[in-house]
Amino acid sequence: MSEPSSLDPNAPENCSDEKLLILGKLSRGIAHDLKNLLAGVQGNTELALREFKNEKLARKALTNVMLAARSAHELTEQISAYSRHDNIPHKVLDLRETIASVERLLEGFVSPSVNLRISVPDSPACVVANPSQMQQLIMNLCQNALQAIGSKEGELCVTLGIDDTGANITLEVSDTGPGISAEILPRIFDPYFTTKELGLGTGLGLAVAQKIVQDSGGDIQAASIVGKRTTFSITLPHSDEAPEPEAPLPTPEDFPEDKKAILLVDDEPIMRGLGMDILHTLGYRVSVAENGSEALEMIKRHPDYFDVILSDSKMPEMSGPELAEQLYSIRPGLPFILVTAFNDASTEARLKELGVTEIVQKPFLIENLSRALSNALAQGKQSAS
Numbered sequence: 418m419s420e421p422s423s424l425d426p427n428a429p430e431n432c433s434d435e436k437l438l439i440l441g442k443l444s445r446g447i448a449h450d451l452k453n454l455l456a457g458v459q460g461n462t463e464l465a466l467r468e469f470k471n472e473k474l475a476r477k478a479l480t481n482v483m484l485a486a487r488s489a490h491e492l493t494e495q496i497s498a499y500s501r502h503d504n505i506p507h508k509v510l511d512l513r514e515t516i517a518s519v520e521r522l523l524e525g526f527v528s529p530s531v532n533l534r535i536s537v538p539d540s541p542a543c544v545v546a547n548p549s550q551m552q553q554l555i556m557n558l559c560q561n562a563l564q565a566i567g568s569k570e571g572e573l574c575v576t577l578g579i580d581d582t583g584a585n586i587t588l589e590v591s592d593t594g595p596g597i598s599a600e601i602l603p604r605i606f607d608p609y610f611t612t613k614e615l616g617l618g619t620g621l622g623l624a625v626a627q628k629i630v631q632d633s634g635g636d637i638q639a640a641s642i643v644g645k646r647t648t649f650s651i652t653l654p655h656s657d658e659a660p661e662p663e664a665p666l667p668t669p670e671d672f673p674e675d676k677k678a679i680l681l682v683d684d685e686p687i688m689r690g691l692g693m694d695i696l697h698t699l700g701y702r703v704s705v706a707e708n709g710s711e712a713l714e715m716i717k718r719h720p721d722y723f724d725v726i727l728s729d730s731k732m733p734e735m736s737g738p739e740l741a742e743q744l745y746s747i748r749p750g751l752p753f754i755l756v757t758a759f760n761d762a763s764t765e766a767r768l769k770e771l772g773v774t775e776i777v778q779k780p781f782l783i784e785n786l787s788r789a790l791s792n793a794l795a796q797g798k799q800s801a802s
């Protein structure tokens with residue numbers, strides 16, 4: 418995010434805009450740091466869970482830590498989604514698939530007294546958007562609906578369609594909870610507006626939902642008949658293009674048979690320790706460097722030893738991307754995985770140009786890191802042959 422200046426067309430027009438910009442920058446920084454800390458909590462817990470296969474109480478406690486870390490991660494996502502000014506990656510996606518993934522996520526916490534009705538068209542309903550943001554949008558609306566219904570009996574409907582002109586995809590999320598009074602309705606999209614008790618809601622859910630829809634060129638409206646039904650209606654421009662195919666899952670041949678050597682670069686001792694433990698569990702040989710120059714030194718000394726570099730992005734003196742760039746002149750084609758708490762399309766394209774093979778978002782599940790490693794190694798093999 419660039420500093421506002423008088424030449425900047427997006428420069429704030431008045432003091433309160435400037436305050437908002439500063440607040441956005443601040444929240445984004447806090448969310449970034451929290452993501453780093455959560456990566457430590459989540460990763461260590463996941464490792465411990467693997468060890469305590471038979472100890473019931475330990476597993477239960479650790480599962481609760483995982484759940485808490487996941488909720489905290491969701492909160493950092495909301496904060497960064499709301500304060501984000503840069504463009505996160507958009508692609509063509511079929512919203513039927515997003516709804517299917519939300520349905521899987523909801524499975525765990527829709528009570529039996531709620532009738533979940535999902536209706537999607539037979540043909541693809543494609544839009545250009547960011548996949549995880551679309552999931553976040555639908556989840557936020559469904560969570561509100563479920564919270565509104567509470568422990569009573571009720572109905573939550575998610576209906577996807579294409580309007581008569583074919584120009585727009587329509588998405589409706591409605592519930593038979595108590596509804597929203599006419600007094601409150603105009604304020605529900607305001608950031609931090611909540612009627613929930615302290616600790617139960619931050620009031621960011623709908624502000625984020627609205628921002629996500631607007632960022633994809635769409636519109637969101639709410640209507641409510643108190644005591645009957647509340648409906649959130651979204652329209653998004655329909656894309657005629659076919660969705661991009663998902664990257665193929667790595668096959669067993671992509672996994673290391675003999676132990677592959679990884680150079681782990683991270684300035685934070687907790688993350689280095691965690692990274693080592695995870696990589697050992699996954700069956701890799703691990704060497705560590707505390708910063709970019711140490712990593713470069715090690716690679717210069719043993720130019721053919723390492724099969725893949727796994728580096729943190731934000732480090733003092735030399736950042737992960739700078740390391741990737743310098744490495745390119747020593748060992749072009751050496752797979753390079755960058756671990757980052759940011760998610761930004763323009764940076765992603767630039768990183769690929771610099772020679773970054775895979776990007777892993779923090780905090781990550783061991784499965785995601787493992788997949789990135791096998792993908793990077795498979796690509797390294799291709800470029801070597």
Ligand SMILES: Nc1ncnc2c1ncn2[C@@H]1O[C@H](COP(=O)(O)OP(=O)(O)OP(=O)(O)O)[C@@H](O)[C@H]1O
Pocket residue numbers: 557561562565592594595596597605606610611612613617618619620621622623624647
């Ligand atoms: N389906 C719904 N039925 C009734 N009230 C709703 C519904 N959806 C939203 N609201 C009202 O809008 C307010 C703002 O919703 P929003 O999702 O932004 O924040 P929240 O749910 O209170 O907190 P958060 O989503 O951050 O946990 C809610 O507190 C609630 O009063």
Ligand SMILES: [Mg+2]
Pocket residue numbers: 557560561618621622623
């Ligand atoms: Mg909410």
